[in-house]
Amino acid sequence: MGKFVIKTRKNGEFQFDLKAGNGQIILTSEGYTTKAACLNGIASVKKNAPNADRFDKRTSTNQKPYFNLKASNGQVIGTSELYESTSARDNGIASVQKNAPDADIEDLTV
Numbered sequence: 001m002g003k004f005v006i007k008t009r010k011n012g013e014f015q016f017d018l019k020a021g022n023g024q025i026i027l028t029s030e031g032y033t034t035k036a037a038c039l040n041g042i043a044s045v046k047k048n049a050p051n052a053d054r055f056d057k058r059t060s061t062n063q064k065p066y067f068n069l070k071a072s073n074g075q076v077i078g079t080s081e082l083y084e085s086t087s088a089r090d091n092g093i094a095s096v097q098k099n100a101p102d103a104d105i106e107d108l109t110v
Contacts, residue, residue: 002026002099004042006035006107014038014109017076018045018100024096027069027078035109041104044077045069049100055093057086065089069096 004016013031016038017070020026032038048054048071056068056076064082069088071077078096083089 002095004045004103004105006038006042006076006105006109008109016042018096018103020095020099024062024093025081026099027080030076035107039105041077044071045096045100046103048072048077049096052093052097057089057093059083068091 002018002020004018006014006016007014009031009032013033014027014035014037015031017025018027029038029041032041048069054070056070058066058068060066060082064084064090065086066080066082068076068080069078080089080092083092
């Protein structure tokens with residue numbers, strides 16, 4: 001089962017990673033100025049992850065596939081790692097869809 005891990009960045013902002021059951025990070029958030037905003041971001045990922053239309057498949061400048069998960073308003077709420085192939089990226093999307101809705105939250109900031 002997946003889990004969201006909340007941590008503090010060096011600049012003091014809060015960030016979460018969604019980890020798959022094997023511990024691999026499958027989605028990373030932007031930086032948030034408050035923990036409450038970070039928790040709202042997690043709630044948004046849980047809500048939007050089941051919807052395939054919310055995943056924006058992209059290619060980086062070095063031609064590596066990745067994806068963004070977007071909220072209904074179009075705002076990016078999480079970004080994947082860079083993948084070696086489009087099939088690996090698509091597997092990453094499937095993993096977010098599977099793990100996010102029921103993932104627990106681990107808070108490393110306390």
